[in-house]
Amino acid sequence: MDNGKLNVPDCPIIPFIEGDGIGPDVWSASKMVIDAAVEKVYNGTRKIEWKEMLAGEKAFNATGEWLPADTLKTASEYLVSIKGPLTTPVGGGIRSLNVAMRQELDLYVCLRPVKWYKGVPSPVVKPENVNFVIFRENTEDIYAGIEFEAGSDKAKKMYEFIANEMGQGKKVRFPETSAFGIKPVSKEGSERLVRSAIEYALEHKLPTVSIVHKGNIMKFTEGGFKIWGYEMAEREFGDKIFTWGQWEAAKKASGEEHANTLLKNAQAAGKLIINDVIADNFLQQILLAPQDYSVIATLNLNGDYISDAAAAAVGGIGISPGANINYKTGHAVFEATHGTAPRFANTDTMNPSSLLLSGVMMLEYMGWTEAARAIEKAMAEAIMRKRVTVDFYNLMHDATLLKTSEFALEIIKNL
Protein backbone atom coordinates (compact mmCIF):
# COMPACT_ATOMS: atom_id res chain seq x y z
CA MET A 1 0.00 0.00 0.00
CA ASP A 2 1.29 3.42 -1.04
CA ASN A 3 -0.64 6.32 0.50
CA GLY A 4 -3.81 4.25 0.71
CA LYS A 5 -3.39 2.93 -2.86
CA LEU A 6 -2.51 -0.62 -3.79
CA ASN A 7 0.74 -0.81 -5.75
CA VAL A 8 0.64 -4.01 -7.83
CA PRO A 9 3.73 -5.31 -9.64
CA ASP A 10 3.42 -6.97 -13.07
CA CYS A 11 4.19 -10.41 -11.62
CA PRO A 12 2.55 -10.39 -8.19
CA ILE A 13 2.64 -13.40 -5.88
CA ILE A 14 -0.93 -14.24 -4.91
CA PRO A 15 -1.61 -16.79 -2.18
CA PHE A 16 -4.58 -19.10 -2.68
CA ILE A 17 -6.49 -21.65 -0.60
CA GLU A 18 -7.84 -24.39 -2.81
CA GLY A 19 -10.66 -25.25 -0.40
CA ASP A 20 -12.36 -28.48 0.64
CA GLY A 21 -15.06 -30.59 -1.04
CA ILE A 22 -15.68 -29.14 -4.49
CA GLY A 23 -12.92 -26.55 -3.82
CA PRO A 24 -10.16 -28.25 -5.85
CA ASP A 25 -12.51 -28.63 -8.88
CA VAL A 26 -13.75 -25.04 -8.91
CA TRP A 27 -10.34 -23.62 -8.01
CA SER A 28 -8.45 -25.38 -10.81
CA ALA A 29 -11.10 -24.24 -13.32
CA SER A 30 -10.96 -20.65 -12.04
CA LYS A 31 -7.16 -20.51 -11.99
CA MET A 32 -7.01 -21.84 -15.56
CA VAL A 33 -9.35 -19.07 -16.79
CA ILE A 34 -7.65 -16.28 -14.81
CA ASP A 35 -4.20 -17.28 -16.10
CA ALA A 36 -5.44 -17.53 -19.70
CA ALA A 37 -7.16 -14.13 -19.54
CA VAL A 38 -4.12 -12.38 -18.02
CA GLU A 39 -1.83 -13.96 -20.62
CA LYS A 40 -4.15 -13.05 -23.48
CA VAL A 41 -4.99 -9.50 -22.42
CA TYR A 42 -1.48 -8.43 -21.40
CA ASN A 43 0.45 -10.46 -23.99
CA GLY A 44 2.65 -12.04 -21.34
CA THR A 45 3.75 -8.71 -19.81
CA ARG A 46 1.77 -9.56 -16.67
CA LYS A 47 1.52 -12.88 -14.85
CA ILE A 48 0.28 -14.09 -11.49
CA GLU A 49 2.61 -16.30 -9.46
CA TRP A 50 0.28 -18.47 -7.34
CA LYS A 51 1.37 -19.53 -3.85
CA GLU A 52 -0.61 -22.18 -1.99
CA MET A 53 -1.72 -21.60 1.63
CA LEU A 54 -3.14 -24.43 3.68
CA ALA A 55 -6.48 -24.22 5.48
CA GLY A 56 -9.41 -26.51 6.22
CA GLU A 57 -9.30 -30.29 5.89
CA LYS A 58 -6.19 -30.26 3.71
CA ALA A 59 -4.34 -28.28 6.40
CA PHE A 60 -5.67 -30.50 9.17
CA ASN A 61 -4.50 -33.66 7.41
CA ALA A 62 -1.06 -32.18 6.71
CA THR A 63 -0.37 -30.25 9.94
CA GLY A 64 -3.04 -31.19 12.52
CA GLU A 65 -4.30 -27.61 12.44
CA TRP A 66 -7.37 -26.25 10.66
CA LEU A 67 -5.92 -22.80 10.18
CA PRO A 68 -2.12 -22.86 10.54
CA ALA A 69 -0.48 -19.67 11.81
CA ASP A 70 1.61 -19.69 8.62
CA THR A 71 -1.50 -19.23 6.50
CA LEU A 72 -2.60 -16.13 8.39
CA LYS A 73 0.96 -14.79 8.22
CA THR A 74 1.10 -15.32 4.44
CA ALA A 75 -2.34 -13.74 3.86
CA SER A 76 -1.24 -10.80 5.98
CA GLU A 77 2.14 -10.41 4.25
CA TYR A 78 0.92 -10.61 0.62
CA LEU A 79 -2.22 -8.48 1.21
CA VAL A 80 -4.36 -9.95 -1.61
CA SER A 81 -5.44 -13.60 -1.63
CA ILE A 82 -8.21 -15.87 -2.89
CA LYS A 83 -9.89 -18.92 -1.43
CA GLY A 84 -12.27 -21.76 -2.18
CA PRO A 85 -14.89 -22.97 0.32
CA LEU A 86 -13.75 -24.51 3.61
CA THR A 87 -15.32 -27.16 5.80
CA THR A 88 -16.41 -25.78 9.14
CA PRO A 89 -14.81 -28.02 11.78
CA VAL A 90 -17.50 -29.71 13.87
CA GLY A 91 -17.04 -29.57 17.67
CA GLY A 92 -14.44 -27.53 19.52
CA GLY A 93 -11.62 -25.30 18.34
CA ILE A 94 -12.36 -22.73 15.69
CA ARG A 95 -16.01 -21.85 15.16
CA SER A 96 -15.56 -20.95 11.53
CA LEU A 97 -12.33 -20.60 9.54
CA ASN A 98 -13.82 -17.80 7.48
CA VAL A 99 -14.85 -15.83 10.54
CA ALA A 100 -11.38 -16.39 12.06
CA MET A 101 -9.66 -14.99 8.94
CA ARG A 102 -12.00 -12.00 8.79
CA GLN A 103 -11.35 -11.17 12.43
CA GLU A 104 -7.60 -11.80 12.32
CA LEU A 105 -7.03 -9.51 9.31
CA ASP A 106 -9.77 -7.08 10.41
CA LEU A 107 -11.50 -7.45 7.01
CA TYR A 108 -14.31 -5.10 7.90
CA VAL A 109 -16.11 -5.04 4.54
CA CYS A 110 -17.82 -8.06 3.05
CA LEU A 111 -18.36 -6.98 -0.53
CA ARG A 112 -21.00 -8.82 -2.56
CA PRO A 113 -21.92 -7.51 -6.02
CA VAL A 114 -25.27 -8.82 -7.22
CA LYS A 115 -25.77 -8.76 -10.95
CA TRP A 116 -27.62 -10.85 -13.51
CA TYR A 117 -25.96 -12.35 -16.59
CA LYS A 118 -28.20 -12.80 -19.60
CA GLY A 119 -29.58 -16.32 -19.82
CA VAL A 120 -28.99 -17.31 -16.19
CA PRO A 121 -32.16 -19.01 -14.93
CA SER A 122 -33.86 -16.74 -12.37
CA PRO A 123 -37.07 -16.99 -10.35
CA VAL A 124 -37.91 -13.29 -10.87
CA VAL A 125 -39.60 -11.71 -13.89
CA LYS A 126 -37.02 -8.99 -14.56
CA PRO A 127 -33.67 -10.17 -13.19
CA GLU A 128 -31.94 -7.53 -15.36
CA ASN A 129 -33.23 -4.93 -12.88
CA VAL A 130 -31.09 -6.42 -10.11
CA ASN A 131 -27.70 -4.73 -10.19
CA PHE A 132 -26.32 -3.54 -6.90
CA VAL A 133 -23.33 -3.93 -4.62
CA ILE A 134 -23.71 -4.91 -0.98
CA PHE A 135 -21.28 -3.60 1.66
CA ARG A 136 -21.85 -5.83 4.68
CA GLU A 137 -20.14 -4.94 7.97
CA ASN A 138 -17.97 -7.93 8.76
CA THR A 139 -16.52 -7.57 12.27
CA GLU A 140 -19.31 -6.56 14.66
CA ASP A 141 -22.98 -7.10 15.45
CA ILE A 142 -24.58 -10.21 16.92
CA TYR A 143 -22.08 -12.06 14.67
CA ALA A 144 -19.14 -11.08 16.91
CA GLY A 145 -19.75 -14.41 18.64
CA ILE A 146 -20.41 -13.23 22.22
CA GLU A 147 -23.03 -15.81 23.17
CA PHE A 148 -23.89 -17.67 26.37
CA GLU A 149 -25.53 -21.08 26.30
CA ALA A 150 -28.88 -21.59 28.04
CA GLY A 151 -28.43 -23.13 31.48
CA SER A 152 -24.71 -22.26 31.72
CA ASP A 153 -23.17 -20.32 34.60
CA LYS A 154 -22.37 -17.48 32.20
CA ALA A 155 -25.98 -17.24 31.03
CA LYS A 156 -27.09 -17.17 34.66
CA LYS A 157 -24.59 -14.40 35.46
CA MET A 158 -25.72 -12.52 32.39
CA TYR A 159 -29.34 -12.70 33.51
CA GLU A 160 -28.45 -11.58 37.02
CA PHE A 161 -26.57 -8.62 35.59
CA ILE A 162 -29.45 -7.68 33.31
CA ALA A 163 -31.97 -8.00 36.15
CA ASN A 164 -30.04 -6.59 39.12
CA GLU A 165 -27.63 -4.07 37.62
CA MET A 166 -29.62 -2.91 34.60
CA GLY A 167 -33.17 -3.29 35.94
CA GLN A 168 -34.29 -5.07 32.77
CA GLY A 169 -35.12 -8.51 34.21
CA LYS A 170 -38.78 -8.36 33.21
CA LYS A 171 -37.80 -8.22 29.54
CA VAL A 172 -36.44 -11.78 29.68
CA ARG A 173 -39.51 -13.96 29.33
CA PHE A 174 -38.03 -17.32 30.43
CA PRO A 175 -34.86 -16.53 32.43
CA GLU A 176 -34.09 -20.11 33.48
CA THR A 177 -33.86 -21.41 29.91
CA SER A 178 -32.69 -18.33 28.01
CA ALA A 179 -29.50 -18.20 25.99
CA PHE A 180 -28.00 -14.73 25.49
CA GLY A 181 -26.19 -13.00 22.65
CA ILE A 182 -24.51 -9.59 22.66
CA LYS A 183 -24.69 -7.18 19.74
CA PRO A 184 -21.79 -4.71 19.74
CA VAL A 185 -22.14 -1.96 17.11
CA SER A 186 -19.65 0.90 17.29
CA LYS A 187 -19.38 4.39 15.83
CA GLU A 188 -15.95 3.61 14.28
CA GLY A 189 -17.16 0.28 12.88
CA SER A 190 -20.27 1.86 11.36
CA GLU A 191 -18.41 4.85 9.97
CA ARG A 192 -15.66 2.85 8.24
CA LEU A 193 -18.22 0.58 6.57
CA VAL A 194 -20.46 3.42 5.32
CA ARG A 195 -17.37 5.42 4.28
CA SER A 196 -16.16 2.50 2.10
CA ALA A 197 -19.60 2.23 0.48
CA ILE A 198 -19.67 5.96 -0.29
CA GLU A 199 -16.12 5.97 -1.69
CA TYR A 200 -17.02 2.99 -3.92
CA ALA A 201 -20.20 4.72 -5.16
CA LEU A 202 -18.31 7.94 -5.94
CA GLU A 203 -15.49 6.09 -7.70
CA HIS A 204 -17.94 4.09 -9.84
CA LYS A 205 -20.25 7.11 -10.40
CA LEU A 206 -23.28 5.34 -8.93
CA PRO A 207 -26.39 7.36 -8.00
CA THR A 208 -27.25 6.18 -4.45
CA VAL A 209 -26.01 4.60 -1.24
CA SER A 210 -28.80 3.06 0.85
CA ILE A 211 -28.17 2.41 4.54
CA VAL A 212 -30.20 -0.69 5.39
CA HIS A 213 -30.95 -1.13 9.11
CA LYS A 214 -33.50 -2.16 11.71
CA GLY A 215 -33.16 1.04 13.72
CA ASN A 216 -36.90 1.35 14.26
CA ILE A 217 -36.63 -1.52 16.79
CA MET A 218 -32.93 -1.71 17.78
CA LYS A 219 -32.55 2.02 18.28
CA PHE A 220 -29.02 2.25 19.65
CA THR A 221 -27.27 -0.46 17.62
CA GLU A 222 -28.97 -0.44 14.21
CA GLY A 223 -30.28 3.09 14.75
CA GLY A 224 -26.76 4.17 15.71
CA PHE A 225 -25.39 2.65 12.51
CA LYS A 226 -27.78 4.82 10.48
CA ILE A 227 -27.20 8.05 12.42
CA TRP A 228 -23.40 7.65 12.52
CA GLY A 229 -23.44 6.83 8.81
CA TYR A 230 -25.38 9.98 7.92
CA GLU A 231 -23.32 12.20 10.23
CA MET A 232 -20.01 10.91 8.88
CA ALA A 233 -21.25 11.30 5.28
CA GLU A 234 -22.21 14.95 5.80
CA ARG A 235 -19.04 15.72 7.73
CA GLU A 236 -16.54 14.02 5.39
CA PHE A 237 -18.10 14.17 1.92
CA GLY A 238 -19.64 17.67 2.05
CA ASP A 239 -21.09 18.82 -1.25
CA LYS A 240 -20.37 15.57 -3.12
CA ILE A 241 -23.43 14.08 -1.46
CA PHE A 242 -27.02 14.84 -0.42
CA THR A 243 -28.60 12.87 2.42
CA TRP A 244 -32.18 12.14 3.44
CA GLY A 245 -31.23 13.72 6.73
CA GLN A 246 -30.63 16.96 4.83
CA TRP A 247 -33.92 16.46 2.97
CA GLU A 248 -35.78 16.04 6.27
CA ALA A 249 -34.11 19.09 7.79
CA ALA A 250 -35.05 21.17 4.73
CA LYS A 251 -38.64 19.90 4.91
CA LYS A 252 -38.88 20.86 8.57
CA ALA A 253 -37.42 24.31 7.97
CA SER A 254 -39.18 25.32 4.75
CA GLY A 255 -41.63 22.62 3.65
CA GLU A 256 -41.65 19.51 1.47
CA GLU A 257 -41.67 21.37 -1.83
CA HIS A 258 -38.44 23.13 -0.97
CA ALA A 259 -36.86 19.85 0.23
CA ASN A 260 -37.83 18.15 -3.05
CA THR A 261 -36.32 21.01 -5.05
CA LEU A 262 -33.04 20.59 -3.15
CA LEU A 263 -33.11 16.83 -3.85
CA LYS A 264 -33.78 17.39 -7.57
CA ASN A 265 -30.98 19.96 -7.78
CA ALA A 266 -28.60 17.55 -6.06
CA GLN A 267 -29.51 14.77 -8.51
CA ALA A 268 -29.13 17.14 -11.47
CA ALA A 269 -25.69 18.18 -10.17
CA GLY A 270 -24.67 14.49 -10.12
CA LYS A 271 -24.41 14.35 -6.33
CA LEU A 272 -24.51 10.98 -4.60
CA ILE A 273 -27.85 10.54 -2.79
CA ILE A 274 -27.63 8.80 0.59
CA ASN A 275 -30.86 7.37 1.94
CA ASP A 276 -31.92 4.63 4.34
CA VAL A 277 -34.32 1.70 4.27
CA ILE A 278 -35.61 -0.57 7.04
CA ALA A 279 -34.21 -4.08 6.54
CA ASP A 280 -37.52 -5.97 6.25
CA ASN A 281 -38.78 -3.47 3.70
CA PHE A 282 -35.51 -3.84 1.79
CA LEU A 283 -36.05 -7.60 1.50
CA GLN A 284 -39.33 -6.77 -0.28
CA GLN A 285 -37.63 -4.17 -2.43
CA ILE A 286 -35.18 -6.77 -3.78
CA LEU A 287 -38.20 -8.41 -5.42
CA LEU A 288 -40.39 -5.36 -6.07
CA ALA A 289 -38.09 -2.50 -7.08
CA PRO A 290 -34.43 -3.61 -7.24
CA GLN A 291 -33.74 -0.98 -9.92
CA ASP A 292 -33.98 1.73 -7.22
CA TYR A 293 -30.77 0.55 -5.50
CA SER A 294 -27.12 0.69 -6.47
CA VAL A 295 -24.99 0.46 -3.29
CA ILE A 296 -26.19 -1.02 0.00
CA ALA A 297 -24.43 -0.36 3.33
CA THR A 298 -25.64 -2.64 6.10
CA LEU A 299 -24.79 -4.45 9.34
CA ASN A 300 -23.45 -7.98 9.60
CA LEU A 301 -26.56 -10.10 10.12
CA ASN A 302 -28.82 -8.07 7.78
CA GLY A 303 -26.05 -8.30 5.18
CA ASP A 304 -25.91 -12.06 5.46
CA TYR A 305 -29.64 -12.47 4.78
CA ILE A 306 -29.76 -9.76 2.13
CA SER A 307 -26.77 -11.17 0.20
CA ASP A 308 -28.34 -14.61 -0.20
CA ALA A 309 -31.83 -13.29 -0.94
CA ALA A 310 -30.40 -10.99 -3.61
CA ALA A 311 -28.16 -13.76 -4.99
CA ALA A 312 -31.21 -15.99 -5.43
CA ALA A 313 -32.82 -13.37 -7.67
CA VAL A 314 -29.90 -13.52 -10.12
CA GLY A 315 -29.24 -17.25 -10.20
CA GLY A 316 -28.17 -18.39 -6.75
CA ILE A 317 -24.97 -19.10 -4.89
CA GLY A 318 -23.32 -21.04 -7.72
CA ILE A 319 -22.62 -17.71 -9.45
CA SER A 320 -22.34 -15.11 -6.63
CA PRO A 321 -18.86 -13.80 -5.88
CA GLY A 322 -17.62 -12.15 -2.71
CA ALA A 323 -14.67 -10.47 -1.04
CA ASN A 324 -13.59 -9.53 2.46
CA ILE A 325 -11.64 -6.29 2.47
CA ASN A 326 -9.87 -3.84 4.77
CA TYR A 327 -9.57 -0.76 2.54
CA LYS A 328 -7.17 0.91 5.00
CA THR A 329 -4.50 -1.81 5.17
CA GLY A 330 -5.25 -3.19 1.69
CA HIS A 331 -5.83 -6.73 3.00
CA ALA A 332 -8.39 -8.57 0.88
CA VAL A 333 -9.51 -12.18 0.68
CA PHE A 334 -11.65 -13.00 -2.35
CA GLU A 335 -13.84 -16.06 -1.94
CA ALA A 336 -16.58 -18.26 -3.33
CA THR A 337 -19.80 -17.61 -1.44
CA HIS A 338 -21.06 -21.20 -1.54
CA GLY A 339 -19.88 -24.01 0.74
CA THR A 340 -17.95 -27.21 0.05
CA ALA A 341 -20.96 -29.22 -1.27
CA PRO A 342 -19.16 -32.39 -0.04
CA ARG A 343 -21.54 -34.74 -1.89
CA PHE A 344 -20.13 -33.44 -5.18
CA ALA A 345 -16.43 -33.43 -4.24
CA ASN A 346 -14.14 -34.56 -7.09
CA THR A 347 -17.04 -35.00 -9.52
CA ASP A 348 -15.93 -32.15 -11.81
CA THR A 349 -19.59 -31.14 -12.15
CA MET A 350 -20.16 -28.00 -10.08
CA ASN A 351 -20.31 -24.42 -11.28
CA PRO A 352 -16.97 -22.59 -10.84
CA SER A 353 -18.53 -19.14 -11.55
CA SER A 354 -18.72 -18.00 -7.93
CA LEU A 355 -14.97 -18.45 -7.38
CA LEU A 356 -14.14 -17.29 -10.91
CA LEU A 357 -16.14 -14.06 -10.49
CA SER A 358 -14.43 -13.57 -7.11
CA GLY A 359 -11.22 -13.76 -9.15
CA VAL A 360 -12.70 -11.11 -11.45
CA MET A 361 -13.32 -8.89 -8.39
CA MET A 362 -9.72 -9.54 -7.34
CA LEU A 363 -8.38 -8.45 -10.75
CA GLU A 364 -10.50 -5.28 -10.50
CA TYR A 365 -9.16 -4.61 -7.01
CA MET A 366 -5.62 -4.96 -8.39
CA GLY A 367 -6.43 -2.52 -11.18
CA TRP A 368 -6.23 -5.24 -13.87
CA THR A 369 -9.66 -4.29 -15.16
CA GLU A 370 -9.04 -5.32 -18.80
CA ALA A 371 -8.52 -8.95 -17.76
CA ALA A 372 -11.52 -8.76 -15.42
CA ARG A 373 -13.83 -7.50 -18.18
CA ALA A 374 -12.50 -10.12 -20.64
CA ILE A 375 -13.35 -12.99 -18.27
CA GLU A 376 -16.76 -11.58 -17.46
CA LYS A 377 -17.61 -11.22 -21.14
CA ALA A 378 -16.34 -14.69 -22.06
CA MET A 379 -18.27 -16.28 -19.19
CA ALA A 380 -21.46 -14.40 -20.11
CA GLU A 381 -21.10 -15.68 -23.67
CA ALA A 382 -20.85 -19.31 -22.53
CA ILE A 383 -24.05 -18.88 -20.51
CA MET A 384 -25.84 -17.11 -23.37
CA ARG A 385 -24.94 -20.02 -25.64
CA LYS A 386 -26.35 -22.35 -22.97
CA ARG A 387 -23.08 -24.24 -22.60
CA VAL A 388 -23.25 -24.62 -18.83
CA THR A 389 -22.73 -26.78 -15.73
CA VAL A 390 -25.44 -28.99 -14.25
CA ASP A 391 -27.03 -26.39 -11.94
CA PHE A 392 -27.98 -24.15 -14.89
CA TYR A 393 -28.45 -27.06 -17.31
CA ASN A 394 -31.28 -28.44 -15.15
CA LEU A 395 -33.14 -25.12 -15.39
CA MET A 396 -32.60 -24.35 -19.10
CA HIS A 397 -34.18 -25.69 -22.29
CA ASP A 398 -31.91 -27.09 -25.01
CA ALA A 399 -28.71 -26.48 -23.06
CA THR A 400 -25.43 -28.38 -23.42
CA LEU A 401 -24.17 -29.97 -20.21
CA LEU A 402 -20.50 -29.25 -19.45
CA LYS A 403 -18.23 -30.47 -16.69
CA THR A 404 -16.52 -27.89 -14.45
CA SER A 405 -13.26 -28.18 -16.41
CA GLU A 406 -15.09 -28.10 -19.78
CA PHE A 407 -16.93 -24.93 -18.75
CA ALA A 408 -13.54 -23.34 -17.98
CA LEU A 409 -12.22 -24.36 -21.44
CA GLU A 410 -15.39 -22.94 -23.03
CA ILE A 411 -14.74 -19.59 -21.34
CA ILE A 412 -11.10 -19.63 -22.45
CA LYS A 413 -12.25 -20.33 -26.01
CA ASN A 414 -14.48 -17.23 -25.81
CA LEU A 415 -11.75 -14.92 -24.53
Ligand code: NAD
Ligand atom coordinates in the same frame (compact mmCIF):
# COMPACT_ATOMS: atom_id res chain seq x y z
P1 NAD B 1 -23.09 -25.66 0.21
O1 NAD B 1 -23.05 -24.31 -0.40
O2 NAD B 1 -21.81 -26.38 0.30
O3 NAD B 1 -24.07 -26.56 -0.64
C1 NAD B 1 -25.47 -26.44 -0.70
C2 NAD B 1 -25.95 -26.86 -2.08
O4 NAD B 1 -25.75 -25.79 -2.99
C3 NAD B 1 -25.18 -28.05 -2.68
O5 NAD B 1 -25.71 -29.27 -2.32
C4 NAD B 1 -25.34 -27.79 -4.18
O6 NAD B 1 -26.57 -28.31 -4.62
C5 NAD B 1 -25.39 -26.27 -4.27
N1 NAD B 1 -24.09 -25.71 -4.65
C6 NAD B 1 -23.11 -25.22 -3.84
N2 NAD B 1 -22.08 -24.79 -4.55
C7 NAD B 1 -22.38 -24.99 -5.85
C8 NAD B 1 -21.70 -24.76 -7.09
N3 NAD B 1 -20.48 -24.22 -7.13
N4 NAD B 1 -22.33 -25.11 -8.25
C9 NAD B 1 -23.54 -25.65 -8.23
N5 NAD B 1 -24.25 -25.89 -7.10
C10 NAD B 1 -23.67 -25.57 -5.92
O7 NAD B 1 -23.73 -25.51 1.67
P2 NAD B 1 -23.84 -26.52 2.89
O8 NAD B 1 -24.19 -27.88 2.39
O9 NAD B 1 -24.73 -25.87 3.86
O10 NAD B 1 -22.39 -26.57 3.55
C11 NAD B 1 -21.40 -27.58 3.31
C12 NAD B 1 -20.10 -27.23 4.05
O11 NAD B 1 -19.57 -26.01 3.54
C13 NAD B 1 -20.23 -27.01 5.55
O12 NAD B 1 -19.08 -27.55 6.17
C14 NAD B 1 -20.25 -25.51 5.70
O13 NAD B 1 -19.81 -25.11 6.96
C15 NAD B 1 -19.30 -25.10 4.62
N6 NAD B 1 -19.49 -23.72 4.13
C16 NAD B 1 -18.38 -23.02 3.83
C17 NAD B 1 -18.49 -21.74 3.31
C18 NAD B 1 -17.23 -20.99 2.97
O14 NAD B 1 -16.15 -21.54 3.05
N7 NAD B 1 -17.31 -19.74 2.55
C19 NAD B 1 -19.74 -21.18 3.08
C20 NAD B 1 -20.89 -21.93 3.37
C21 NAD B 1 -20.74 -23.22 3.90
